Amino acid sequence: MANGIATQAAARLPVTRRRAGRRFARHKSLVAFLMALPLIALIAALVVYPALYSLFLAMLNKGMEHFVGLANFSFLFRRDLFWMVVKQSVIFAVSAVIFKALIGFVVAHFVHNIPAKGQRKWRGMLLVPWVIPPAMSTLAWFWLFDPSYSAFNWVLTRLGFGAIPWLGDPLWARFSVILVNVWYGAPFFLIMYLAALKSVPEQLYEAAAIDGANWWQKIWYVTLPMMRNIIAITVLFSLIVTFANFDIVRILTAGGPIDQTHVFATWAFQLGIEGGDLPLGACVSLFMFPILGVAAYFILRDINRRGNEA
Amino acid sequence: MAQVNLRKVFKEYDDVPAVRGIDLDIADKEFVVLVGPSGCGKTTTLRMIAGLEDITDGEILIGGDVVNDVPPKDRDIAMVFQNYALYPHMTVHENMSFGLRLKKLPKDEIQRRVNAVAGILGIGELLERKPRQLSGGQRQRVAMGRAIVRNPKVFLFDEPLSNLDAKLRVHMRTEIKKVHQKVRTTTVYVTHDQVEAMTLADRVVVMNGGLIEQVGTPHELYHSPATLFVAGFIGSPAMNVMRCRLEETADALRLRMNGDIALPIPAERVARYRPYLGRQNLLFGLRPEHLTDMRGPLQPGQSSLETTLDVTEPLGMETLVFFSLDGAEICARTNPAANLQAGRRAQLLADLRYMHLIDADSGRVL
Amino acid sequence: MKAASLKRERRWALVWSYIFLVIFAVIFLTPPLYMLVTSLKTSAEISAVTLPWWVFHPTLENYYALLTSEAYLTFFRNSLVVSLAVVAITMVISIFAAFSLSRMHFWGSATLATGVFLTYLIPETLLFIPLFKIFAFVQDWTGIEMMNHWWVLILVFPTLTVPFCTWIMIGYFASIPKELDEAALIDGASYFQVLTRVFLPVALPGVIAATIFAFTVSWADFLYPMAFTTSVDQMVLPAGIVTTLIKGDVFNWGQIMTAALLGALPPLLIYAFLMDYYIAGLTAGATKG
Numbered sequence: 030m031a032n033g034i035a036t037q038a039a040a041r042l043p044v045t046r047r048r049a050g051r052r053f054a055r056h057k058s059l060v061a062f063l064m065a066l067p068l069i070a071l072i073a074a075l076v077v078y079p080a081l082y083s084l085f086l087a088m089l090n091k092g093m094e095h096f097v098g099l100a101n102f103s104f105l106f107r108r109d110l111f112w113m114v115v116k117q118s119v120i121f122a123v124s125a126v127i128f129k130a131l132i133g134f135v136v137a138h139f140v141h142n143i144p145a146k147g148q149r150k151w152r153g154m155l156l157v158p159w160v161i162p163p164a165m166s167t168l169a170w171f172w173l174f175d176p177s178y179s180a181f182n183w184v185l186t187r188l189g190f191g192a193i194p195w196l197g198d199p200l201w202a203r204f205s206v207i208l209v210n211v212w213y214g215a216p217f218f219l220i221m222y223l224a225a226l227k228s229v230p231e232q233l234y235e236a237a238a239i240d241g242a243n244w245w246q247k248i249w250y251v252t253l254p255m256m257r258n259i260i261a262i263t264v265l266f267s268l269i270v271t272f273a274n275f276d277i278v279r280i281l282t283a284g285g286p287i288d289q290t291h292v293f294a295t296w297a298f299q300l301g302i303e304g305g306d307l308p309l310g311a312c313v314s315l316f317m318f319p320i321l322g323v324a325a326y327f328i329l330r331d332i333n334r335r336g337n338e339a
Numbered sequence: 340m341a342q343v344n345l346r347k348v349f350k351e352y353d354d355v356p357a358v359r360g361i362d363l364d365i366a367d368k369e370f371v372v373l374v375g376p377s378g379c380g381k382t383t384t385l386r387m388i389a390g391l392e393d394i395t396d397g398e399i400l401i402g403g404d405v406v407n408d409v410p411p412k413d414r415d416i417a418m419v420f421q422n423y424a425l426y427p428h429m430t431v432h433e434n435m436s437f438g439l440r441l442k443k444l445p446k447d448e449i450q451r452r453v454n455a456v457a458g459i460l461g462i463g464e465l466l467e468r469k470p471r472q473l474s475g476g477q478r479q480r481v482a483m484g485r486a487i488v489r490n491p492k493v494f495l496f497d498e499p500l501s502n503l504d505a506k507l508r509v510h511m512r513t514e515i516k517k518v519h520q521k522v523r524t525t526t527v528y529v530t531h532d533q534v535e536a537m538t539l540a541d542r543v544v545v546m547n548g549g550l551i552e553q554v555g556t557p558h559e560l561y562h563s564p565a566t567l568f569v570a571g572f573i574g575s576p577a578m579n580v581m582r583c584r585l586e587e588t589a590d591a592l593r594l595r596m597n598g599d600i601a602l603p604i605p606a607e608r609v610a611r612y613r614p615y616l617g618r619q620n621l622l623f624g625l626r627p628e629h630l631t632d633m634r635g636p637l638q639p640g641q642s643s644l645e646t647t648l649d650v651t652e653p654l655g656m657e658t659l660v661f662f663s664l665d666g667a668e669i670c671a672r673t674n675p676a677a678n679l680q681a682g683r684r685a686q687l688l689a690d691l692r693y694m695h696l697i698d699a700d701s702g703r704v705l
Numbered sequence: 706m707k708a709a710s711l712k713r714e715r716r717w718a719l720v721w722s723y724i725f726l727v728i729f730a731v732i733f734l735t736p737p738l739y740m741l742v743t744s745l746k747t748s749a750e751i752s753a754v755t756l757p758w759w760v761f762h763p764t765l766e767n768y769y770a771l772l773t774s775e776a777y778l779t780f781f782r783n784s785l786v787v788s789l790a791v792v793a794i795t796m797v798i799s800i801f802a803a804f805s806l807s808r809m810h811f812w813g814s815a816t817l818a819t820g821v822f823l824t825y826l827i828p829e830t831l832l833f834i835p836l837f838k839i840f841a842f843v844q845d846w847t848g849i850e851m852m853n854h855w856w857v858l859i860l861v862f863p864t865l866t867v868p869f870c871t872w873i874m875i876g877y878f879a880s881i882p883k884e885l886d887e888a889a890l891i892d893g894a895s896y897f898q899v900l901t902r903v904f905l906p907v908a909l910p911g912v913i914a915a916t917i918f919a920f921t922v923s924w925a926d927f928l929y930p931m932a933f934t935t936s937v938d939q940m941v942l943p944a945g946i947v948t949t950l951i952k953g954d955v956f957n958w959g960q961i962m963t964a965a966l967l968g969a970l971p972p973l974l975i976y977a978f979l980m981d982y983y984i985a986g987l988t989a990g991a992t993k994g
């Protein structure tokens with residue numbers, strides 16, 4: 030039994046005698062790595078590798094026999110259709126995301142306002158568009174927009190307006206595609222924002238009310254700042270998903286009429302799979318990447334900065 | 340035999356030392372408390388004994404065997420956590436029997452043990468409940484039950500009472516002590532509360548800055564602290580510590596505090612302190628209970644002290660009075676009947692038979 | 706006076722909320738309801754254009770036709786097999802990876818966790834073309850049938866599901882207090898037992914949410930099936946319905962809507978019964994991330 034007093038032991042550890050449990054720690058690291066290996070392998074083989082391969086692929090000729098460098102890229106740059114697709118994709122993505130976010134935000138407030146018991150029911154009903162596989166629900170819209178049998182036109186003509194060529198007229202076609210995308214995606218924003226709204230402390234609103242804020246000011250000065258992170262994340266995700274959208278455009282218009290609704294994904298599909306020119310298709314797809322990267326960079330940077338402030 | 344030995348144990352986290360070389364021998368069936376302020380290394384030491392942290396250098400032995408490379412599940416130990424760490428999806432019964440079920444003990448043996456331990460802890464009626472249905476004290480008892488039922492060589496407690504309110508803490512302290520008397524298992528208990536340490540331990544280990552300041556029984560630590568840190572840490576209200584010098588008078592020594600206060604050193608200590616006559620940076624330590632009101636003629640070794648009181652705190656059983664000396668706030672425990680008043684001068688009795696002389700540079704008690 | 710006006714204000718806000726909620730509910734639910742209405746119509750009634758929004762002579766002939774159609778049943782079976790297989794693969798990969806990344810630390814584990822998040826920046830619309838070429842190449846080189854086979858989808862769908870499911874599970878695992886693992890280890894559990902007997906039961910809501918997500922995504926994917934399967938017997942529902950039922954100029958809308966509705970049924974049923982887990986899975990990704 031040592032009733033000793035502290036000996037002034039060496040402050041630095043004697044380097045020579047480091048045994049003790051090192052083996053155990055290394056073994057644990059190895060197990061951890063092995064458990065994560067399938068994930069790493071999956072992403073490396075089926076995401077990273079194809080992404081890099083597409084760079085190479087875009088530099089081959091149509092028959093994929095020889096290397097043509099940047100010929101595909103310059104070919105696209107010189108085509109008006111390419112720039113139109115760029116413009117359409119951007120307008121499509123940006124306007125759709127703005128509307129989805131707005132509608133999601135507004136409706137989330139309405140759901141938040143009603144008593145808690147009823148919220149679950151309404152929330153359940155309002156998420157339905159997002160639950161239905163987009164291919165199926167887009168078919169329903171396709172039917173609703175049908176030139177001869179459109180149920181919408183039936184109502185419009187009864188009310189005295191003319192029938193609208195939902196998918197036949199280029200401008201209306203663009204509108205329809207955005208409309209369906211907003212219909213499909215707004216519920217996602219609704220759910221996210223509703224959850225975020227609930228996490229804003231009630232006391233902040235009370236303090237703002239005492240300070241004299243009206244409903245609009247409360248939203249601007251309390252709600253929005255508190256929700257900045259979630260708004261940024263949802264907008265980023267939605268921009269990526271919407272920008273890369275395939276299902277809706279493909280089923281509604283397949284890019285038409287006269288290629289006026291083509292986005293990157295559908296045009297790449299048409300050129301690459303239907304047209305058999307894989308390198309050109311890959312080239313088109315690649316153009317999505319820089320735009321996505323830039324958007325992601327800005328939003329992530331914004332999130333990190335806010336995170337450090339908090 | 341379940342003794343625990345620590346030999347020159349070091350722990351570094353990325354070159355930052357948490358435990359800087361400790362030696363400790365804990366006997367079989369002994370209840371040892373590791374106590375000290377936050378960051379002193381007591382929890383790290385406990386976790387190294389448990390096997391939850393790697394040992395950077397040194398050896399830890401349980402029951403005579405070196406366990407440095409032995410994983411927690413093979414060390415035959417049990418631990419009670421600060422936050423109980425009960426499995427939320429299991430009933431109390433399942434929580435307690437989890438370790439036994441992992442060892443594949445026969446069902447009736449498990450049943451017997453769980454019921455026995457539940458009886459000791461008084462949680463027999465809670466066996467089918469889930470943790471979220473229990474109060475803090477009940478959860479703590481279930482956590483203890485989970486540890487006891489495994490019949491380990493060593494119990495480890497990691498600040499188990501910190502999450503309980505004051506009253507419950509006092510009650511559970513007694514419970515733990517009773518359990519230890521019934522189930523005589525070697526126990527290592529970590530706390531930052533010196534009251535818990537003093538009331539529960541067979542021996543107390545005071546730690547500070549990764550090192551052991553002193554190991555001893557509660558009595559030893561209280562009455563014979565070895566360092567300034569231990570003297571100040573143990574006991575509440577804390578020991579009064581004041582700067583002083585030694586003076587020689589005729590055949591005796593005197594303690595000179597600043598100003599006109601000079602207290603004669605008791606005869607029996609003169610020889611012991613004489614070597615430090617010229618020393619600078621000496622400290623004088625006296626516990627508040629040895630500074631009282633004048634309650635009779637002075638005994639040898641006692642002195643009187645006159646001063647103006649700043650504050651009085653009537654506690655009913657005693658009245659704490661505070662006064663300034665050389666910039667320090669000194670506390671004395673007085674009899675309420677003496678009716679000492681703040682702002683007035685008072686005569687206090689200092690019993691220097693219980694004094695401590697401390698070297699400020701090394702922190703050692705001389 | 707003030708209390709009364711506050712109450713009146715509240716009531717107005719409530720009334721307006723309900724009004725708008727009804728409007729949006731109508732907007733959101735119209736297409737699926739219209740699908741249902743159309744599915745119950747005969748071709749005759751559809752072309753008669755009496756009243757699109759209501760069915761006067763409901764019939765189940767469309768349902769009957771589809772449920773006895775060899776092709777449609779094949780689609781359904783393929784979808785089921787692919788989705789269930791993908792769910793199994795996804796959950797195994799995700800749970801192990803999440804356990805490793807949230808609890809055990811090895812060199813590079815933090816970067817890997819961020820990397821998982823970043824894979825979502827690479828959409829399937831970028832990958833389908835190179836994958837097409839890679840599969841063709843593998844088939845030429847090894848003789849394994851990769852083109853136009855439904856089981857290729859089992860290979861690629863996990864890329865859509867594993868990253869997000871891993872992220873969900875990391876969130877749930879991270880919220881389990883570390884002391885719980887330590888208590889289990891001291892009680893004598895191996896790491897595998899800690900995972901199966903402590904983590905999975907406690908994180909069960911997360912497991913269910915991730916499973917639902919994996920199933921729904923696999924069931925609904927459209928691009929990969931369109932790219933990788935071309936013959937009817939290999940297709941899954943979304944691709945199958947779109948390509949076969951829309952032949953030339955003749956659209957059998959009754960059947961198309963029925964096919965779409967039946968195809969949407971599994972996700973809808975899961976949603977109806979497990980709505981809370983469904984939503985938890987969505988929000989977990991963002992809030993616990």
